[in-house]
Amino acid sequence: MTSTDLLSILPIITLVAWASILLLVDAFNRKNKWLTPLLAAVGFAVALGLSINQTTASYTGFNNMVAVDGFSAYLNVLFAFSGLAAIALAYDYNKRMNLARGEYYILLMFSVSGMMLMAAATDLIVVFLALELLSIPLYILAGFARPKLDSEEAALKYFLLGAFAGGFVVYGVALAFGATGSTALIDIVAAINAGTADMTLLLFGAALILVGFGFKVAAVPFQMWTPDVYQGSPTAVTAFMAVGAKAAGFAALLRLFVAALPTLYDDLFPIMWMLAALTMIFGNLVAISQSNIKRMLAYSSIAHAGYIFMALVTFGQSAIAPDAVAAALFYLVSYAVTNFGAWAVVIALEKAEGKGLELDDYAGLGSKYPALAAAMLVFMLSFTGVPPTLGFMGKFYLFRAVINGGFYWLSIVGVLTSLISAYYYLRVLVIMYMREGEPSVESSNLLNLTTGLTAIATVVLSIVSVPLFRWASQAVLQLF
Amino acid sequence: MLPVSYYIALSAILFSIGALGVLIRRNAIIIFMSVELMLNAANLAFVAFARSYESLSGQVFVFFIMTVAAAEVAVGLALIVAIFRSKHNIDVDQMSSLKG
Numbered sequence: 001m002t003s004t005d006l007l008s009i010l011p012i013i014t015l016v017a018w019a020s021i022l023l024l025v026d027a028f029n030r031k032n033k034w035l036t037p038l039l040a041a042v043g044f045a046v047a048l049g050l051s052i053n054q055t056t057a058s059y060t061g062f063n064n065m066v067a068v069d070g071f072s073a074y075l076n077v078l079f080a081f082s083g084l085a086a087i088a089l090a091y092d093y094n095k096r097m098n099l100a101r102g103e104y105y106i107l108l109m110f111s112v113s114g115m116m117l118m119a120a121a122t123d124l125i126v127v128f129l130a131l132e133l134l135s136i137p138l139y140i141l142a143g144f145a146r147p148k149l150d151s152e153e154a155a156l157k158y159f160l161l162g163a164f165a166g167g168f169v170v171y172g173v174a175l176a177f178g179a180t181g182s183t184a185l186i187d188i189v190a191a192i193n194a195g196t197a198d199m200t201l202l203l204f205g206a207a208l209i210l211v212g213f214g215f216k217v218a219a220v221p222f223q224m225w226t227p228d229v230y231q232g233s234p235t236a237v238t239a240f241m242a243v244g245a246k247a248a249g250f251a252a253l254l255r256l257f258v259a260a261l262p263t264l265y266d267d268l269f270p271i272m273w274m275l276a277a278l279t280m281i282f283g284n285l286v287a288i289s290q291s292n293i294k295r296m297l298a299y300s301s302i303a304h305a306g307y308i309f310m311a312l313v314t315f316g317q318s319a320i321a322p323d324a325v326a327a328a329l330f331y332l333v334s335y336a337v338t339n340f341g342a343w344a345v346v347i348a349l350e351k352a353e354g355k356g357l358e359l360d361d362y363a364g365l366g367s368k369y370p371a372l373a374a375a376m377l378v379f380m381l382s383f384t385g386v387p388p389t390l391g392f393m394g395k396f397y398l399f400r401a402v403i404n405g406g407f408y409w410l411s412i413v414g415v416l417t418s419l420i421s422a423y424y425y426l427r428v429l430v431i432m433y434m435r436e437g438e439p440s441v442e443s444s445n446l447l448n449l450t451t452g453l454t455a456i457a458t459v460v461l462s463i464v465s466v467p468l469f470r471w472a473s474q475a476v477l478q479l480f
Numbered sequence: 481m482l483p484v485s486y487y488i489a490l491s492a493i494l495f496s497i498g499a500l501g502v503l504i505r506r507n508a509i510i511i512f513m514s515v516e517l518m519l520n521a522a523n524l525a526f527v528a529f530a531r532s533y534e535s536l537s538g539q540v541f542v543f544f545i546m547t548v549a550a551a552e553v554a555v556g557l558a559l560i561v562a563i564f565r566s567k568h569n570i571d572v573d574q575m576s577s578l579k580g
Contacts, residue, residue, distance in 0.1 A: 125541050132548045152563045153575045164502050167518030174525035181533045228578040
């Protein structure tokens with residue numbers, strides 16, 4: 001192990017070491033409830049700084065098992081921000097719901113370190129380890145509100161389906177190893193180019209890995225766990241897993257298929273085409289009939305996975321893929337910002353025992369709490385893809401790339417389903433502004449700050465979206 | 481020495497039994513055991529391929545997978561115990577308080 005190896009995973013080491021120290025700190029400090037979240041936030045801030053520092057770097061560590069490049073740095077910044085946002089959402093919520101235990105923030109750090117490892121992984125075994133490192137803390141977090149039955153059920157469902165998905169991934173990795181004699185992406189590419197790889201076996205392996213990650217990113221037909229898990233988990237956890245687990249899953253898929261397996265394009269793109277189209281259609285159609293906001297946002301997250309999947313469909317077209325992957329990275333940020341904001345509003349209205357989560361509970365919000373309603377307006381418009389919001393720019397770049405790739409029907413499906421989605425997103429606005437009601441809001445400074453910042457970011461970043469998209473475009477260059 | 485394809489066929493059968501078990505069985509513990517069967521099918525495939533390539537790396541991966549499986553067991557069984565305490569039942573078909 002050389003110092004380059006250690007440097008390559010410095011943000012991850014920092015998070016894991018810091019989280020381990022925090023376990024001790026938390027064990028001896030049961031009085032000051034604010035200490036562990038504060039220290040966890042410091043850890044995320046340090047990891048954020050280290051990740052930003054790696055933006056222009058390009059090297060590999062541990063014998064090509066991890067890579068430090070623009071792609072990993074871009075996503076690591078996103079994950080570190082997600083960790084910070086998750087703390088901000090959870091702090092008051094946990095106190096209110098009687099969940100104020102320090103392990104929460106430590107598990108959050110372990111999960112984020114797994115996501116960061118996923119973005120950097122260039123070896124299939126590391127991908128599998130990262131998948132488990134990010135998932136196992138999430139299983140616990142989903143059940144954090146135990147002995148509340150909903151939360152326990154969500155955790156068990158998430159665990160069983162997650163372990164099932166992990167089984168697919170690892171068997172796919174085994175087959176890819178059998179086909180090429182290595183699990184390092186660089187050696188897999190070399191074996192394919194040298195013609196020594198067993199392409200049938202590799203295709204089976206890649207398909208199994210695709211299925212496994214299909215579960216993780218909640219693509220149809222592997223989405224059945226999503227609504228239950230999102231509804232049953234504590235809301236702050238839901239917000240985090242909706243962003244983090246999805247972004248990490250797409251990070252692995254994008255790197256694997258774009259960087260290592262473009263030769264399988266002809267065999268796999270029809271399957272991915274179907275997955276993307278089904279995910280967009282199913283997510284948006286089923287979301288219409290939901291009356292619980294958590295379930296509605298869960299189906300909406302399935303639908304957004306479908307949009308990001310569109311970028312993956314182009315993975316073998318070397319002329320289009322860089323632009324499409326950059327669009328996917330941009331979309332992940334736009335989704336993350338909007339998503340945290342929307343969930344912050346949901347948390348502000350949620351009461352104990354799962355009250356305050358029906359859409360009807362939002363009636364009258366527009367007149368009683370105009371600022372909060374305005375923020376929700378921004379988030380719902382951004383989810384729909386209406387300018388001037390980040391969601392619009394995300395969809396714009398994504399559809400542009402997909403149309404350039406010649407996938408006209410797929411983009412038509414995307415546009416039509418976006419129109420459908422307007423129905424249920426705008427319904428929230430109609431309920432907020434046009435119905436009388438007595439909403440009650442549990443506000444706190446941290447939550448208001450998060451809501452405000454994400455709402456401002458949603459609008460401002462859409463107006464000055466070019467630098468962010470340029471960063472995303474540069475981030476993907478080293479993948480090819 | 482048996483050809484590697486025999487081992488791979490056996491591992492594919494084990495994997496299919498595991499996957500079917502997850503889909504068909506309703507007891508959370510049995511589902512979990514089926515998942516472990518899937519992981520062990522991958523282990524068998526890894527060892528067999530490592531033997532045919534005469535490389536050690538495939539055998540090392542098996543230890544990674546076993547470690548991960550152990551970590552999963554620790555969390556998974558704790559979750560199953562927690563839900564058994566509240567419901568006195570671990571049949572996944574009975575877990576229907578979340579619906580919509």
